[in-house]
Amino acid sequence: MQSVTLTINGKPVTAEVEGRTLLVKLLRETLGMTGTHVGCDTTQCGACTVLFNGDAVKSCTILAVQADGGDVTTIEGVATGEELHPVQEAFRTHHGLQCGFCTPGMVMRAIDLLAKNPRPTEEEIRHEMEGNLCRCTGYHNIVAAVQAASGQTPIGH
Amino acid sequence: MYEFDYRRAASVEDAVAALRASGEAKILAGGMTLLPTCKMRLARPSQLVDLGRLQGLKGIEIGDADVTIRAMTRHADVAASAELRRALPALAGLAAGIGDAQVRNRGTIGGSVANNDPAADYPSACLGLAATIVTDRREIAADDFFQGLFQTALAEDEIIVAIRFPRPVAAAYEKFKNPASRYATVGVFVARSASGVRVAVTGASENGVFRATAIEAALQGSFTPDAAATIRVPSKGLASDFHGSADYRAHLIPVLAARAVQTCLSQA
Structure with missing residues (x-):
């Protein structure tokens, strides 16, 4: 030890x-x-x-x-008291989760992505989030949530 | 994982000494292959010797004639280097396509090259660019370094400290990636330099990275996509698995080589 x-x-x-x-x-x-x-x-x-x-x-x-x-x-560690982190809030608003099991990892990866690339394209989001799997296959709204968190219009809106 | 001792190397010399002291000790670089292998209990090292704190093994130097990447430089750092994107964009782009973002944040060039996975990306860049593998004791030409499935010219106690890539006139890497792992089902690295054209193929062979000499000869005569695309590569010795048959991989090699040549021409 x-x-x-x-x-x-x-x-x-x-x-x-x-x-x-x-x-x-x-x-x-x-x-x-x-x-x-x-x-x-x-x-x-x-x-x-x-x-x-x-x-x-x-x-x-x-x-x-x-x-x-x-x-x-x-x-x-990402929320401030009762106030969700903007990425968490975007996942909630855009229903970027179904069963929610992958969500902690998705949120942490998205926070890292947006820290390094504040306005990623849809293609960049999909490439940069490749290391996170959603077995519910809810990727569409996950991408939308990341776009919204970066101040961009989400796909499908 | 089986139990092991963990040792944080204080220097390259310290790591070499640790390897000499125990034949079952293994070097831990980024750990993106070694740790999953240990977790599957496919490896049982007595000791992991971690190079992670050796700052002298990190960094990228761009020279007039070559680019040197130190062994513990992460894929993410290679991909993000603005200087490297100008000097050798094919290499930065290759690094950006390895595994996934989390893997690129840990995995290292030295670890990848030392492991010599038959579907890894970096070996094709080393062989295609005629790189030199710099170790704690000598320099090894890429042509002599890669010796088959997970086999290299490294001695049991030898450690890669850097890879030196000659700067080409143009180079490009095209990968037909496995959609789940992003390993190369087939990857082709084409490099054109004053001394000629080299074409290195990863992912395709049962024996690891190799040079497609027939395509090299064709491109030597005419550096055009068509010259590469018309070469038929024999499927003998190529890997056949549920990702693709040997015939399928043989077909992909000239297709990807032609795309890489097109990219090279667009750089000029």
Whole structure:
């Protein structure tokens, strides 16, 4: 076991982990932060996406020890009190979810995308969101939500 | 995952020493292949030696004659480099099409090249551009580096520190991607330089990346899409799986080569 210290949603957190402990396991099982979902556990679905030092990463494919000293933002950290993050609000307004399981990862990926590319085209949104799967196949409204969150007219409106 | 020790390398020399101390130790670069492999229990390293904190292994340098990308530079950084987009747009574009955004935010050029997955993108750029693989102890020409399915010229304790790409007159990469994984069902990298034309193919062969010499010869005579498109590539030795038959892959090679030539011509 070794000790890691991370900043998670702005707060310093220290925990004892094994070398093989994944960041998502630290979040969900050690810290009880279950907003980050595990959909596939094989680096494909993106449900476990968090921001690590400002970049979207799949928290099922980074070791907690690799993240030691870093800055992690999860879905629990994006709203301000009762006020949703603009991306969360856009997903709500445009029904960018069906069952909702993929939504935390979709929102975190979209936040990263818009931080780096504030007004992406529809094609860029679809390409940049490829690492997030929606098994309900609700992609249309997800794209619409990302467009709306970037201040653009959503497709189909 | 099976248990392993985690060691954060303090230097390249430290990482080499760790590999020498245990034959079952593995280098951890971006981890985008190694960690999923460990999770599937298809690999059982005794120790993972993490290069992630070695700042000296990160960065892109654009020279007059060549471009050097250090081993731990992430795909996202290669894709986003404005200087590289001007100097060698084919390489920046290739990086932008690897895996998905989250994978590009972790995966590294050195890890990809050292792994030599038969459907990975970077090996085709290395071979097509006649790159030099720079390790902790020597320089290896791409023609000598890739030695078959997941096989390279690297010694067990050898670590890639950078890849040096000669700047071509024109280059382009065309990938027929697997829609789920974005690995290359077939990918073709065409590079035209003062010394000639090189065409490297990934995704197609059971033995990994290779040069399509018949297409190179045709393009040497006439650098046109038609010259590439009319070459018939034999399907013997090509991969056949549920993504595509060997015949299908053989057909795609000249098709993609022709598209890449068209892109090269549009750069001129």
